[in-house]
Amino acid sequence: MILSPNRKSRGVALIIVLAILVLITVVAVTFFSRTVSLRKATVNEKAGVTSRQLADSVVNLVQAQIDHAATRGGNTVWASQPGAIRLFETSGNLQTIYRLYSGKNLTASDVADFSEDVPPADWASNPALWVDLNRPAFVSESSGTALAHFPILDPRDPANPASQQTTAGFSITGAPGATADQP
Numbered sequence: 001m002i003l004s005p006n007r008k009s010r011g012v013a014l015i016i017v018l019a020i021l022v023l024i025t026v027v028a029v030t031f032f033s034r035t036v037s038l039r040k041a042t043v044n045e046k047a048g049v050t051s052r053q054l055a056d057s058v059v060n061l062v063q064a065q066i067d068h069a070a071t072r073g074g075n076t077v078w079a080s081q082p083g084a085i086r087l088f089e090t091s092g093n094l095q096t097i098y099r100l101y102s103g104k105n106l107t108a109s110d111v112a113d114f115s116e117d118v119p120p121a122d123w124a125s126n127p128a129l130w131v132d133l134n135r136p137a138f139v140s141e142s143s144g145t146a147l148a149h150f151p152i153l154d155p156r157d158p159a160n161p162a163s164q165q166t167t168a169g170f171s172i173t174g175a176p177g178a179t180a181d182q183p
Contacts, residue, residue: 062100069098 069078069085076095079086085098097108103117123130136148148156 061106065098065100065106069096 066085069087072078072087075090077088077090079088083100085100086094087096087098089095094111095109097111097114099106099108099117101117105113108114119130120126124132134150134152136150138146138148140146148154
């Protein structure tokens with residue numbers, strides 16, 4: 001005689017099997033979502049490390065330029081200027097100019113080699129390549145007027161900053177990209 005399971009035990013078995021399937025599905029979905037999250041975090045970390053390495057390489061390159069120029073010794077003398085180190089022979093003749101910014105060549109032997117480094121007339125319209133480090137920030141005052149704040153040097157007359165007069169001996173009127181609405 002074959003015993004047939006009663007209906008109650010068949011219902012309990014079905015519920016147990018469904019519960020196990022749901023549990024396995026939840027574990028699998030959790031595993032895959034965690035894997036995707038970890039992969040995204042790894043990709044982001046790699047991008048951050050790459051960015052830091054690129055930034056460090058630029059600093060290291062400039063430091064190497066400075067070290068190379070300043071430690072030449074012998075019959076040379078060096079002088080620094082913004083963006084370059086000039087190396088002179090003891091006779092006063094220019095020997096080498098070391099650029100401290102990006103260019104086709106990091107060294108030059110003649111000042112004329114810097115002519116290609118002059119920005120084009122429309123440099124202000126191409127902010128991806130050129131930047132005005134002294135561009136003023138216009139800050140609204142409570143009176144509703146906007147005051148210009150220069151990050152490096154304010155070219156206006158310090159005795160009367162509201163005037164359009166610049167400090168004696170200082171002029172930006174011929175600067176590429178200068179406009180009438182920017183003092």
